[in-house]
Amino acid sequence: MIKSIFVPLFGVERDKAALDTAYAMAGLFDARLDCVHVRPDPREVAASIMAAANGGGGVYSEEIWTSLVEADKRLAASSRATFDQFAREKAVQPPRQPFALSAALREIQGDPVKLVTSNARFSDLAVFAPVAITGEAAWGPFGDTLIGSGRPVLLAQAPLAGLPAPIVTIAWKETAESARAVTASMPLLGKAKKIIVISASEDAKTTKESRDSADALAALLRGHGLSAQSECIECGTLDPAPAMLERAVALGSSIVVMGAYGHGRVREFIFGGFTKHMLRQTKLPVFLQH
Secondary structure: OOOEEEEEEOOOOOHHHHHHHHHHHHHHHOOEEEEEEEEOOHHHHHHHHHHHHHOOOOOOOHHHHHHHHHHHHHHHHHHHHHHHHHHHHHOOOOOOOOOOOEEEEEEEEOOHHHHHHHHHOOOOEEEEOOOOOOOOEOOHHHHHHHHHOOOOEEEOOOOOOOOOOOEEEEEOOOOHHHHHHHHHOHHHHHHOOEEEEEEEEOOHHHHHHHHHHHHHHHHHHHHOOOOEEEEEEEOOOOOHHHHHHHHHHHOOOOEEEEEOOEEEEOOOEEEOHHHHHHHHOOOOOEEEEO
């Protein structure tokens, strides 16, 4: 079951989407929302800025310090205001028992990427709102949480519709990442009205293999008592990611479940093309597991 949902807030407009999507998911499972705003240590930020500007020989200036402190206060206040408005609109209360539909906001200070990733490990699911994609790399807390927390991440690209019995599409590829995503999403699949396993074939030689793989997963899910069917899309020269997404939308899907594929990681994780496309789209929320 999903009983604890982690929602990092950043003091920006997209926090509202994260809270609304997390609340919809919490309603399915009578879950607790653990919302956190991380306040970076201004001294560490100032030191980093001065080091970059002066080759490591800079000193703090009062102007820089004041600017950082004020920016930090504004973001923290914005997170609190967004959360308070959300709590009023949804009439959601602070937790009074270990796991029930409830929500609370905490403020902590330190490295945002490390603390968000660490906090996600003590939840069943982390929810992020859409983030801008630039270049090839993953971005800060979202990317590190996805690949470093060991927990599934729900990206709130669009409202979570079709509740309390969602239609779930599994974007299936026979990989370890996809298999882990299916395992992580079993509580969600157990709530689904219908599950569609979609695979993609890029040429005629692989069509039967892709179809058989999707059929096998659907059969496994039916063995768990779930309503599952399978499809194989023959993409030819077309990109499989948009083809699978459009099919999921046409089927009335509420959410897409998929593994997060990548080319490797040195300091930052580099997303593969399929994953990157699914993260850029704004039609359906995406449940991801690396």
